[in-house]
Amino acid sequence: MNLHYQIEVSSLILLVASTLLLQAANSFAKQPCSPRTDPIPPVSPNYTTTPIPFEEPEVEFLDLDNKSIVDWDNGFKDCGVPMEGCDKNQSDTMDYFKNPSFCRCDKECIKYGDCCVTVLKEIREIPKEPYWRCVPLPNSKKHAVRMISKCPLSFPNNLNKQLCEQPEDCRRNPLVNAPQQCPLLDVPVLHKQTLDLYRNIFCSRCHSIHNNKLYNIPEQILCSDDRYQHIANWTWENFTRRAIYHPKSLEWVDPKLVPTFSCSRSIKEFHPESIKRLVPHVRFCPASPNESCPLELGEEERLVLHNLCHTYMQVVVIPVGGEKPKFFKNPHCAKCNYPDINMTRTPMCNRMRDRFLSVHDVSSTNKASVELFGFAADGLDDECEEMDEKHTNANFPILITLLSLSVLLLFSFLIVLYLILPKRLYSK
Structure with missing residues (x-):
């Protein structure tokens, strides 16, 4: 194998390696709360x-x-x-x-x-x-x-x-x-x-x-704090058996704890x-x-x-x-x-006022998220942003290292290309 061929192979390897490193850097940079593109799976x-x-x-x-x-x-x-x-x-x-x-x-x-x-x-x-x-x-x-x-x-x-x-x-x-x-x-x-x-x-x-x-x-379960995390026999079944369920707010409240402990469902x-x-x-x-x-x-x-x-x-x-x-x-x-109502006289027409229709925000920023079921949990917007920030901070050193290596390999490829290109032209 002559020298020119070895240099060409080496340059291709450098190019492929730099490309793979860039892809790895991109995967580390991707945030966990990126918009979901996969279809919603069948019912659990x-x-x-x-x-x-x-x-x-x-x-x-x-x-x-x-x-x-x-x-x-x-x-x-x-x-x-x-x-x-x-x-x-x-x-x-x-x-x-x-x-x-x-x-x-x-x-x-x-x-x-x-x-x-x-x-x-x-x-x-x-x-x-x-x-x-x-x-x-x-x-x-x-x-x-x-x-x-x-x-x-x-x-x-x-x-x-x-x-x-x-x-x-x-x-x-x-x-x-x-x-x-x-x-x-x-x-x-x-x-x-x-x-x-x-x-x-x-x-x-x-x-x-x-x-x-x-x-x-x-759906996501949001609980008022993490007290149950330290109880050895904590299970969702045990909690729901002793808690009182409120259907309108989709909330379970355990009245036996002081202060009261509660969990609610959020379906974004x-x-x-x-x-x-x-x-x-x-x-x-x-x-x-x-x-x-x-x-x-x-x-x-x-x-x-x-x-x-x-x-x-x-x-x-x-x-x-x-x-x-x-x-x-x-x-x-x-x-x-x-x-017995007289429909021509008694009913009064009514236009529903805008105050009945204001958007009702059900998110709570002060609750800890606890995944208690086997459901996929998207999280609320503010929790997503916090998760993204932590993810970025934790992976920042790895990201910088991968980017530096990819730039170095790409620069080496350009040097090799600069060395062999004139010789190829001269040989022709």
């Missing part, structure tokens, strides 16, 4: 459930013609404020944060139950089984979105149906393992293909959705701004109006009233003697709860 085995074999019924519709309860001229009035009706100049898609009175004019509003009243007046049929309800987002007192919260009417009236439709009764149900099952009822699940939100895992079961069709939404993907990116067609809704309408089977007029209550949005306020005024989703929801 912690949520293992078996969908109950059930054939989803086809959507049936109720004909509104010749129904006395639908007396738009004598038994109903328009509120006459912006966003309460649809016209040619009004967009089908409306921003919940900018237009809080909030009804929709698009083709999907009948499905979700948030049509403007003018849409309802033009159609002659409504779904017979409205599944969608306005459900508060986890960790939020002010924001809610529409989710599938009902099982089909023909679905067996078993424990699964009760856990889907009456999650507030979970702890009073003798058939439920309350510490383990009740917290599951407060976490929505998301279908990977349709991006439909279900109120909880049990609502997806009664619609025959398998686990592999659901996203695994990462379900924050108001995050869910708009995760579910582009998400339907926000005001959480305060009542949209309940107990259904008594066999009464046709009651069935129509029930379905009208769940089909359109026009918030009304009902003054109740000696009590606070009650908010209802629309006059038919009010009529359902107060059968």
